[in-house]
Amino acid sequence: MSGAGRVRGEAGPLRPGGRWRLDLGLWAANGALVAYIVISLVPLAWLLITSFKYQVDMFARPPRLLFTPTLDHYVTVLGKSNFPSYVKNSLLAGGLATGASLVIGSLCAYGIARFDFRGRGAILLWVLVVRLIPPLALIIPFYMMLRSLGLYDTVLGLGIVYLSLNLPLTVWLMTTYFAEVPVAVEEAAMVDGCSRIGALWRVVLPLTAPGLVATSVITLIFSWNEFPFALMLTAGEAKTAPVSITEWLVERGLLWGELSASGTLIILPVLIFAAFVQRHLVRGLTIGAVKS
Numbered sequence: 001m002s003g004a005g006r007v008r009g010e011a012g013p014l015r016p017g018g019r020w021r022l023d024l025g026l027w028a029a030n031g032a033l034v035a036y037i038v039i040s041l042v043p044l045a046w047l048l049i050t051s052f053k054y055q056v057d058m059f060a061r062p063p064r065l066l067f068t069p070t071l072d073h074y075v076t077v078l079g080k081s082n083f084p085s086y087v088k089n090s091l092l093a094g095g096l097a098t099g100a101s102l103v104i105g106s107l108c109a110y111g112i113a114r115f116d117f118r119g120r121g122a123i124l125l126w127v128l129v130v131r132l133i134p135p136l137a138l139i140i141p142f143y144m145m146l147r148s149l150g151l152y153d154t155v156l157g158l159g160i161v162y163l164s165l166n167l168p169l170t171v172w173l174m175t176t177y178f179a180e181v182p183v184a185v186e187e188a189a190m191v192d193g194c195s196r197i198g199a200l201w202r203v204v205l206p207l208t209a210p211g212l213v214a215t216s217v218i219t220l221i222f223s224w225n226e227f228p229f230a231l232m233l234t235a236g237e238a239k240t241a242p243v244s245i246t247e248w249l250v251e252r253g254l255l256w257g258e259l260s261a262s263g264t265l266i267i268l269p270v271l272i273f274a275a276f277v278q279r280h281l282v283r284g285l286t287i288g289a290v291k292s
Contacts, residue, residue: 044267051260058256073257074265083244083262090240091269092155094223097162098216105170106212110200112171113178124175131168139232146233153235161233162223169222170215177211178204213277221270241266
C-alpha cells in the first residue's frame with residue numbers, strides 16, 4: 001500500500017456518531033447566533049416603531065402591530081428643538097477625539113511594537129489598566145481641570161476628555177496591528193531610501209489600513225455614545241446628542257415619542273458609518289486572529 005493510501009486508511013471516514021455530534025454543534029451554534037441577533041435587534045425595532053406612533057398607540061394593550069404612522073415626533077425633534085446642534089457637537093467632539101487618538105496612538109503603538117526597550121510590557125499593561133478605570137472616578141478631576149483651563153462646556157474640552165478616554169484603547173489595538181507587519185518589509189523600504197517615518201507612512205500604515213478603520217470605528221462609537229462625561233462637563237453650549245434625551249423628561253412626564261425619535265436619530269450615523277466601512281472593519285478585527 002502506498003504512503004498516501006496508508007494516510008487515508010489511518011484517517012478513516014467520519015463515523016456516523018461523530019457526524020451527528022458535528023451537526024448538533026453547528027445547529028446549536030447557529031441557534032445561539034440567531035437568538036443573539038433577535039435579542040439585539042428587538043429593542044431597536046421597538047424603538048423605531050414607537051417613534052412613528054401616536055401617544056394612544058404607544059400604550060395600547062395589547063400592543064398594536066397595525067397603526068397609523070406619524071412624523072410629528074421627528075418634526076418636533078428636528079425642527080422645534082436644539083437637537084441638530086447637539087448632533088453637530090457630538091460629531092465635532094467625536095471626530096476630534098478619533099482623529100487625534102489615531103495620530104497619537106499610532107505613533108505610540110508603533111514605538112512599542114517596533115522598539116525593544118526596558119519596561120515595554122509594563123507600559124502596555126498600564127495602558128490597559130488606565131482604560132479600565134471607572135468613569136465616575138475621573139469626572140471630578142476632569143471637571144476641575146476644564147474649569148481651570150476655561151474649557152468647561154466647550155466642544156474642545158469634551159474632545160480632549162474623549163481623547164484621553166480612547167487613547168489607551170487605540171494604543172493597545174494598534175500595537176497588535178503593527179506587530180503583525182513583518183519587519184523585513186520596513187527594512188526593504190529603508191534600503192530603497194525611505195526614512196523610518198517614510199516607511200511608516202508609505203508601507204506600514206497602508207498595510208494596517210483595516211486595523212486603522214476598525215480602531216477609528218470603535219473610537220467614534222465610544223465617543224458618540226458617551227453619556228456621563230458629556231452630562232457632567234457640559235451645561236448647554238457643548239451638549240451632545242445622547243445628553244439631549246434628558247430634555248424630553250418634562251413636568252407632565254416622559255415624552256416617549258420624541259425620546260424614541262431622538263434615539264433613532266442618534267443610532268443612525270453610527271450605523272451608516274459602519275455600513276460604509278464594514279469590509280475593512282471585519283478585516284481589521286480579525287487581524288492576528290489566525291497565525292500564518
